[in-house]
Amino acid sequence: MQNAAQITTTHCEHKLRDADATKLKLVNAALLAFSTRGYDASSTRSIETEAGVKRGLINYHYGSKEALWKAAADHLMSMTERDLGTALETVKQMDEDARLYFFVRAYVAFCAKHPELNRLMIQEGMAHDWRLAWLLERSVRPWYEQVCRIFNQAAELGVAPKMDDHHFYYALTGAATLIFSNAAEARALSGKNPLDPDAVEAHANAVADLFTSIRNPI
Amino acid sequence: MQNAAQITTTHCEHKLRDADATKLKLVNAALLAFSTRGYDASSTRSIETEAGVKRGLINYHYGSKEALWKAAADHLMSMTERDLGTALETVKQMDEDARLYFFVRAYVAFCAKHPELNRLMIQEGMAHDWRLAWLLERSVRPWYEQVCRIFNQAAELGVAPKMDDHHFYYALTGAATLIFSNAAEARALSGKNPLDPDAVEAHANAVADLFTSIRNPI
DNA sequence: GTCTATAATTAGATAGAC
DNA sequence: GTCTATCTAATTATAGAC
Secondary structure, rough: OHHHOOHHHHHHHHHHHHHHHHHHHHHEEEEEEEEHHHOOOHHHHHHHHHHHHOOHHHHHHOOOOOHHHHHHHHHHHHHHHHHHHHHHHHHHHOOHHHHHHHHHHHHHHHHHHHHHHHHHHHHHHHHOHHHHHHHHHHHHHHHHHHHHHHHHHHHHHHOOOOOOOOHHHHHHHHHHHHHHOOOHHHHHOOOOEEEHHHHHHHHHHHHHHHOOOOOOOO | OOOHHOOOOOOHHHHHHHHHHHHHHHHHHHHHHHHHHHHOOOOHHHHHHHHHHOOOOHHHHHHOOHHHHHHHHHHHHHHHHHHHHHHHHHHHHHHHHHHHHHHHHHHHHHHHOOHHHHHHHHHHOOOHHHHHHHHHHHHHHHHHHHHHHHHHHHHOOOOOOOOOOOOOOHHHEEEHHHHHOOOOHHHHHOOOOOOOHHHHHHHHHHHHHOOOOOOOOO
């Protein structure tokens, strides 16, 4: 394998690009399927079809459906950590009193941009199996601790609602995300797409006001 | 069929009781399966096994998997309407200022008692198919309008948070329910069962405080 | 990297015996 | 009301030709 990389020809480069393109298409299709339909209800055949690749390529590139799920989940979590990590850095530059408020706004914006994240967490958070264990270990637990830390800092400053951090975490997560993860239902009820920028902005304002005691920071 | 009912013997009565018992076991097992695993991932075979009835009885009693889903969803929605309907009646006897607060508490208590409801809504709210259409028509739309009414009455009295009723509905629903619908995840994170009475009480207090402007009514 | 064939399993639904 | 046999279709996975 190392030798193959050294004697790279244009032919090999082309093949490598094709392989990476195929894998990317599969991971994206898998993410959509696993997060909206669930793991067991998503067949590898349907994922291949939706990805626009030939049948059998999931087993060729990933070896199994389970490995494809892990690759898709890892892809999603890496992107989430990157985006929310930079948001956290930005928030830490701010005045202490305003951190929770802008953290909540950034979190709502991210959830609207990537509803797959919360859909996947909802799908896998109901039953205790290998996928939930994987997600907890890989990302949920570190994220949970970071959110609790921001909340507890705000609580000491008196700008957070009065409650236990665990209840804060689930109240905030649910309030911030349900309208996006259940976008089909929300759209049917209101006639408006909750993922439209105006609706996202309105929801971010509503949730940030709700979960912080200061109404108009700055 | 009408004649058969008229010439009821003890033998027939016994058979009818067996049929009703079988159907009840099937509906309960179906509710658990459809709400936690999703419709497509729940096989009729597994539901029959979990219900402890013989194979083939789903098709015998209901004719199809689709009809079983509708029977299970109707069972759940009837119970929900009954329980939350009486809670609404109780709340309407109260002082106007306190209605929203105690409505939220009653809603949280119900969601903890029947996490299947929100699990089913989450499963079916992501994609727009015949099951979401059925749920919207059957119960979600009337419930949505009742919640908005209570919220708007509280808003006129100045005891509701400042936001659009549609965003209130989804923020409240998400905040109230996620900790129960994702109980497996919440338990793994905190080490405590969120469905325990103490945890339910704490969450009800937290959410009711959050979504009403008056802190200690009465 | 692509395509085909096929194995082994499981799905929902139907018909008929008891 | 219960049970069994069976049908058709779809599933994951493997091996091998190109």
